Amino acid sequence: MSQIEVFAQLTLNGIAVGAIYALVALGIVLIYKATEVLNFAHGDLLVVSAFSAWGLIAVAGLPFWLALLLVVLGVSALSYLLDAFVIRRIAGQPQFAGVMLTIALAFMMRGIVSMVAGPEARNYSTPFTGQHSTVAGIAIGHLQLVILGITLAVTVTFFLFFRHTRLGVAMQAASQNQLAAYLNGIRVKRVNSLVWALAGACAAVAGVLLAPITLVDLTLWFVTLKALAALMLGGFGSVPGAIVGGLLIGLIEQYAGVYLPDGSKDIAAYLVLIAVLVVKPTGLLGEAHGRRV
Amino acid sequence: MHFDYHTRYSEGTALFKRPADKLAYGLLLAALLVLPAVLSPFFLGELSYVFILCVASLGLMFLTGFTGQVSLGHAAFLAIGAYAHAWFLARGLPWPLSLPLAAMLTAVVGVLIGIPAIRVSGLYLAMVTLAFSIIVEQVIGLWSSVTGGFTGLAVEDPKLLGWSLSGPKAFYYTCLLVLVGVLLGLLNLLRSATGRALVGVRDSEAAAYALGIHVQGHKVAAFGVSAGVCGLAGGLLAHHLKYLTPDGFTLLLSLELVLMVVIGGLGSLRGAVLGAILISLLPTAISRIKPLLPDSISKQFGLEIFVFGLVLAIFVLFEPGGLNARWLKLRALLQSFPLYRRDTFKRQKRYMKSERYK
Numbered sequence: 173m174s175q176i177e178v179f180a181q182l183t184l185n186g187i188a189v190g191a192i193y194a195l196v197a198l199g200i201v202l203i204y205k206a207t208e209v210l211n212f213a214h215g216d217l218l219v220v221s222a223f224s225a226w227g228l229i230a231v232a233g234l235p236f237w238l239a240l241l242l243v244v245l246g247v248s249a250l251s252y253l254l255d256a257f258v259i260r261r262i263a264g265q266p267q268f269a270g271v272m273l274t275i276a277l278a279f280m281m282r283g284i285v286s287m288v289a290g291p292e293a294r295n296y297s298t299p300f301t302g303q304h305s306t307v308a309g310i311a312i313g314h315l316q317l318v319i320l321g322i323t324l325a326v327t328v329t330f331f332l333f334f335r336h337t338r339l340g341v342a343m344q345a346a347s348q349n350q351l352a353a354y355l356n357g358i359r360v361k362r363v364n365s366l367v368w369a370l371a372g373a374c375a376a377v378a379g380v381l382l383a384p385i386t387l388v389d390l391t392l393w394f395v396t397l398k399a400l401a402a403l404m405l406g407g408f409g410s411v412p413g414a415i416v417g418g419l420l421i422g423l424i425e426q427y428a429g430v431y432l433p434d435g436s437k438d439i440a441a442y443l444v445l446i447a448v449l450v451v452k453p454t455g456l457l458g459e460a461h462g463r464r465v
Numbered sequence: 466m467h468f469d470y471h472t473r474y475s476e477g478t479a480l481f482k483r484p485a486d487k488l489a490y491g492l493l494l495a496a497l498l499v500l501p502a503v504l505s506p507f508f509l510g511e512l513s514y515v516f517i518l519c520v521a522s523l524g525l526m527f528l529t530g531f532t533g534q535v536s537l538g539h540a541a542f543l544a545i546g547a548y549a550h551a552w553f554l555a556r557g558l559p560w561p562l563s564l565p566l567a568a569m570l571t572a573v574v575g576v577l578i579g580i581p582a583i584r585v586s587g588l589y590l591a592m593v594t595l596a597f598s599i600i601v602e603q604v605i606g607l608w609s610s611v612t613g614g615f616t617g618l619a620v621e622d623p624k625l626l627g628w629s630l631s632g633p634k635a636f637y638y639t640c641l642l643v644l645v646g647v648l649l650g651l652l653n654l655l656r657s658a659t660g661r662a663l664v665g666v667r668d669s670e671a672a673a674y675a676l677g678i679h680v681q682g683h684k685v686a687a688f689g690v691s692a693g694v695c696g697l698a699g700g701l702l703a704h705h706l707k708y709l710t711p712d713g714f715t716l717l718l719s720l721e722l723v724l725m726v727v728i729g730g731l732g733s734l735r736g737a738v739l740g741a742i743l744i745s746l747l748p749t750a751i752s753r754i755k756p757l758l759p760d761s762i763s764k765q766f767g768l769e770i771f772v773f774g775l776v777l778a779i780f781v782l783f784e785p786g787g788l789n790a791r792w793l794k795l796r797a798l799l800q801s802f803p804l805y806r807r808d809t810f811k812r813q814k815r816y817m818k819s820e821r822y823k
Contacts, residue, residue: 210588261782267588268535269781272727275720276777283771291766397599400592408589435607442596449593450581 180310182426188316190422191323192382196399197406197414198330199374205347205409206367209259209270213278214375215396220281221247221379223289226388230296244376251372255365282390293389301384319381326377327415330370343367398425401445407455416457478656497641506633510705511749513633516640517701519741520647522725524694526737527651529726531660532687533667534582535591538598539722542692544605544714546571546699547620548612551709554621568696575692579685598719606711617710620703631704640701647694651734654690663687724773728780730787739788747772 196214203211221243228239254277262269300314334340345353346363354360379392386392398421406417421441429437436443448455471477481487501509525539550567554560581593605612612618622631629635654660662683665673674680706713721744729740751769784791790810798805 258778258782265785269785271535271588271591272723273778273781275723276774276781279770279774280778281774283767283769283774286767287771397595401596404589404592435603439600439603442599445596446581446593446600449585449589453585453589 177308177310178430180308182430183423184310184312184316186423186426187419188313188319188422189385189425190402190419191319192378192385192418193395193398193402193421194415194418195323195326195374195378195381196395197402197418198327198411199371199378200396200399201403201409201411201414202367202371202374205411206343206364207255207259207263207270208267209274210267211371212271212274212396213254213281214274214371214399215393216278216281216285217247217251217372217375218379218382218395219285219390219392220250221376222383222388222392223285225380225383226294226296227289229298230294236298240377240380243380244373247376247379248369248372251375252365252369255368256361259368260361260364278393282393286390291390293387295387296384298384315381315384319385322377322381326374330411339363339366398441401441403455404445405448405455407457410455410457413455413457417455480652480656494645501634501637509633509637511746513637513640513701514705515742515745516637516644517698517705518722518725518745519738520640520644520701521695521698521722522729522737522741523647523651523734524691524698525722526726526729526731526734527655527694528687528691529723530731530733530737531655531667532663532684532691534684534687535587535723536594536691536719537591537723538594538596538601538716538719539691539695540714540716540718541594541598541601542571542575542695543699543702543718544601544711545574545692546696547703547706547709547714548605548618548699549696550700551618551620551703552611555618560623564697564700567700568693571696571699572689572693575696576685576689578692579688582684582688583681595716595719598716602711602714602716605714612711613709615711617708619708620706623704636704643697643701647697648734648738651694655734659683659686721773724777728777728787730789733787733789735792736787736789739792743776743788744773747776 196218199217200211200214203209203214224246225239225243228234228242229236234242258277259270259273262273298315298318300318303314304311305314306312334344342353342358342363343366345356346358346360347367350360353363378395382392382395399418402417402421403414404417405420406413406415421444424440424444425437428440432440476482481490500512504512521539521543524542525536528534528536528539546567549570550563553563553566558566578594578597582590585593606615608614609616622629623636623639655663662673662678665676665678666680666683670680673683703709725740725744726737727740728743729738730736748769751772755768780787786793794810797810
């Protein structure tokens with residue numbers, strides 16, 4: 173392979189992985205904007221999704237798309253209930269309480285998954301596993317194309333949803349000013365729980381798509397940290413920033429794996445995170461937020 | 466309920482609030498001193514480990530509870546302290562010199578990591594420390610000429626003036642000595658002007674700044690002190706582990722430290738100690754109750770982490786003040802026994818408050 177082909181291949185892989193990071197980051201930023209809770213349990217929603225998908229596909233033998241649909245519905249319901257029964261209780265407490273509570277939920281979910289399914293890694297097959305086309309010397313996996321397509325579809329759907337539906341506008345209103353939204357007849361609590369459900373759906377899609385690339389494994393939750401790096405890079409609290417940041421982190425990781433010394437692939441995302449926060453804390457597309465005194 | 470009515474300025478900064486405290490803490494210390502005579506070496510080893518975690522937890526509490534800076538990566542400072550100590554020992558430095566040197570080196574790293582804290586705070590700072598901790602873990606794995614890489618690094622036995630401190634009793638007393646020293650040091654620091662300034666920075670940066678406190682300097686200094694204390698704990702931990710690998714200092718350890726300070730109760734050194742005791746004994750307790758559970762649950766791997774999560778969730782939801790608040794309530798109940806009113810500590814209803822500035 174020539175230099176350019178290697179570069180193109182890396183770029184393609186980076187965009188595919190970055191699309192997953194973007195999806196995860198999107199879920200986190202939705203919740204953050206709506207409830208000001210930084211959801212550390214998001215990666216564990218991915219773990220739950222991946223293991224349920226494994227159960228449905230590899231054990232129960234359902235077709236991939238049906239399993240995807242079921243997992244999305246199930247995990248959305250789970251995260252709706254999480255907000256309605258647990259997270260909502262700490263409204264009004266400092267941000268740190270939200271971080272701690274979601275870490276606690278993350279531990280519990282990881283523990284339950286590990287108790288039910290066992291800690292060993294496993295895999296399931298999709299209709300696209302192992303298939304690829306070659307264009308100009310670059311191998312394009314069909315799974316990567318599906319990931320890109322679905323991420324694009326989810327993003328566009330969200331954009332239209334937030335712009336053009338009553339519920340979407342209500343969600344925007346509630347995230348901007350809860351009291352004013354409430355006085356205008358928006359049921360803020362329910363809307364927030366629905367935002368959690370949306371984010372859960374995001375996590376489910378990301379989990380079901382990421383697992384065939386890596387493995388169905390408890391360490392999938394580490395993607396939360398990559399997504400957080402993506403969020404910081406893109407600008408915390410900005411939805412387009414989440415997408416751009418996710419893609420950039422995916423690319424940076426792939427390039428670092430080849431062009432930088434050994435071991436830098438694993439820490440590239442975190443180095444970027446620190447550098448961004450030190451140099452430009454608002455990120456690339458972030459809006460400047462002061463802090464209330 | 467007991468309220469502190471101060472009639473002199475000196476009472477506000479007294480080390481012991483009441484004469485009874487002197488007696489109580491004296492008795493506790495005496496009990497800890499005679500404990501090695503009755504306990505088996507296994508329990509002494511466990512207790513030494515608890516003391517080490519108490520030191521680390523105090524270090525984090527100083528930063529998070531008293532300066533208001535959240536760190537999700539303090540395991541990195543433990544790791545740096547442990548590896549530096551082991552490395553100094555291997556170079557032939559005497560033990561009493563190596564441990565403070567390791568702590569000082571960790572403090573310097575802490576100051577360097579604290580510098581971003583000037584620009585970012587809150588969640589952003591938590592992210593920086595989290596990323597730092599992951600990077601340190603990887604660097605330790607890759608820098609094998611100094612750290613032994615993933616194969617690990619053996620730690621030499623502690624020696625003081627020709628005596629070996631590696632026996633369970635000697636090590637127990639060493640850890641106890643360090644813990645008491647750190648506790649007294651932090652208590653005295655906190656009742657000094659610097660400590661008051663740190664609490665001021667925690668409660669309102671703007672107000673502290675307006676009162677002439679050098680906010681940025683104090684924040685960075687707090688990072689340095691906290692990292693130094695954790696480096697000290699790391700040095701002791703190196704002897705407890707006897708063999709260092711990067712796996713010993715993962716993100717999970719950082720999160721456990723955060724758990725200790727949160728469950729203990731932010732803003733109290735007593736809480737840091739109580740939290741460290743609870744969290745470090747929890748795995749032992751779980752392994753004790755495992756035989757009582759049905760096989761399908763007890764054989765599984767995830768029970769421990771599930772219980773950790775459950776305990777943390779219960780505290781965040783129902784007792785945000787942590788073990789320290791629970792202890793204060795219990796004490797109030799005992800002191801005012803027949804007259805205790807249930808609503809003394811009633812929590813007020815709170816509403817969503819945005820930390821965003823619009």
